[in-house]
Amino acid sequence: MGTLKVLDLFAGGGGFSTGFLNAECADYTFEIVKAVELDPNASETLRQHLGEEKVIEGDITSPEVKEEIFKNCKDVDVVIGGPPCQTFSLAGPARSGTKEMREKLKHDPRNTLYKHFLDIVESIQPAYVVFENVEGMLSKKAEMTDGISAKQSQVIELICDELEAMGYNVGLEDSLNRFQVLNAANYGTPQIRRRIIILANRYGHENPIPIQTQQPENYKTLRDSIYYLxxxxxxxxxxxxxxxxxxxxxxxxxxxxxxxxxxxxxxxxxxxxxxxxxxxxxxxxxxxxxxxxxxxxxxxxxxxxxxxxxxxxxxxxxxxxxxxxxxxITITTHQxxxxxxxxxxxxxxxxxxxxxxxxxxxxxxxxxxxxxxxxxxxxxxxxxxxxxxxxxxxxxxxxxxxxxxxxxxxxxxxxxxxTPYEAQLLQSFPGDFTFFGGRNAQYKQIGNAVPPILAQAIGQSILEKYVSISKKKLFKQM
Known part of the structure; x- marks a missing residue:
């Protein structure tokens, strides 16, 4: 049985990790080596589900945290993560807040955390990279500097360019795009949730697009997920x-x-x-x-x-x-x-x-x-x-x-x-998954998460591609 080792950056409450751990193909699975998270409540949630030794709690921009990442994650195969980007969101305060709030968020250092994500990728050089973010990122202009082309004027394109400069292929199978916008509802999550996904690999092959399992006529609904509560x-x-x-x-x-x-x-x-x-x-x-x-x-x-x-x-x-x-049912979060x-x-x-x-x-x-x-x-x-x-x-x-x-x-x-528990189920977290902290902390972890079912579909597509390539290499050697 083969294992691909994973580093989860900006891990939050563990939606990405949970989904990847559920993916499996031809006896290949994922192992979470480390999950890095700044928020104390989310870090405690991760410890409950991944284990104390798997969690690095701290600011990813600090040299000490990066040093710990590099020390423990030199041989990881996959880096996954969704850097917080407050002004990218179509639903958050950057869209609906006051002018002063929007200006403050515009200069929020969290909006450049993707650069630290890329720094870590460049240092570790994993075989695969998975970058997730909100759809609103497509309209976020990068800070223009000398040498940045018009094509790079959006952060999402800039990230693709930087990954390619590191030697990664960000192309998609049967597509001219370098990124994909996936709706979690198409993969069995009872929620309309569109997210940008960039897949990148060092093997030179085009990246897979996860196979959809649901269409609008058979989307999972509230009746399917929370009616019984x-x-x-x-x-x-x-x-x-x-x-x-x-x-x-x-x-x-x-x-x-x-x-x-x-x-x-x-x-x-x-x-x-x-x-x-x-x-x-x-x-x-x-x-x-x-x-x-x-x-x-x-x-x-x-x-x-x-x-x-x-x-x-x-x-x-x-x-x-x-x-x-x-x-x-005795669920404390269902109140x-x-x-x-x-x-x-x-x-x-x-x-x-x-x-x-x-x-x-x-x-x-x-x-x-x-x-x-x-x-x-x-x-x-x-x-x-x-x-x-x-x-x-x-x-x-x-x-x-x-x-x-x-x-x-x-x-x-x-x-x-x-209730928080209903939100948890609508995000496709397992019913027995527990979130640490008060109501605000629970909603924050749940709402910021990658739906585990969507994460599983992404992980599954990577494993299937990896197994396919491995078989081709083995066949050529025979």
Missing amino acids: PVRLPFISKRSIDNLKKMEIVYNHYESLLGEFLDCIEGLASDAQEPIMHERLNQLRAELKKEFEKIRGSSEPNRDKLLTFIQKYNDLLSHLEINQLSED SRTHNLRDIIIFVMTKQGSNSARFMNEQHDDYHELLSDLYPYSREKHKDTYVKHSWDRPSNTILAHMEKDGLKFIHPEQPRTF
Whole structure:
């Protein structure tokens, strides 16, 4: 059995490594020699899954870290990695942030980390190189210097040029391109996630394009990946309720809006697969229905009625232990963040598979006057703030900042955004994979990762090419 040794740079939570370790061809596999990562939480995640001795925690730009890499990785066959490039992202703050933030990110030293990636490749000279990055990198202009041609004006082309200058072939089979844009959904990940991949080798052959296993008509969906998970309901925040924009609309329409919320819980109870979950959700709805009738007959201001209802709901959620219920699943990361009442109402009333840009558009079938009135953000800059997913489609691209930007990831039926565990499954991580750190740290590791199933497809294509070449060499020697 043969083994190709791998160095994983900017390893994050281990998506690349996990996928490569699952690849196999003709008794050939990959072995992770070292994984290098700066973030302490991600480094601890790597230690849990790869082993203490496999992880180098530190800044890849520091001489000490590079020295340790060179000492331990002289004979690696493959270098893989996706250097963080904050301003390359089509989804991150470089696209949507303030002018000052965009300018700050433009000069962020992380945007030139790819140069350190190339320095290490040049020093080690592995047989294969795999470079991954966000699709937004295609529009990122390199810093122009003397001698750089127009063709090199994009960082992606510059990286290809530098690899070729080191003696690597970056050409692709049956393609004039030197890089490929792969959609993880085409390889079995239940998520639309397009990423740039550069493959390079020192053998002189053209590089493989991983064989797609799925097309749009049979993409893996949310139903395939997270439908079976137990119901998780959010606690509702009472803090700063008066500071929430558009709450006067909620106060004025509280009867119909709470009715929608109760109908949502009734629907969850009807669909609950576990008898105890069905029973407790019905109990929750019955108790809330009583509270609803009670506050309707009260002479208190509507604001106070809602605060009373929220407190009752939160108390019942704890008392009935709904978020701890499951016959066979005990997952600490499958818990909802707390949401405010306005957002929960929007979650409930938005159609599955729709979004705020649609429910505010009077010309669209999903237009909803009350939801449009409730929308609390700028209609010029942020029309797509709320996105409710569909059971029968892949997820949108999972992001590293989902704890702050979770409104784009509303569950198809439950009045909340995705839990870290759901994000993990939508990124194709194994169900028993654990991420170290708090919620922010977990979302960051999950959202920044290369989906393991995509990584496996890339690794598989390299192994198949390597085995094919080895057989040809052996045949010539006979």
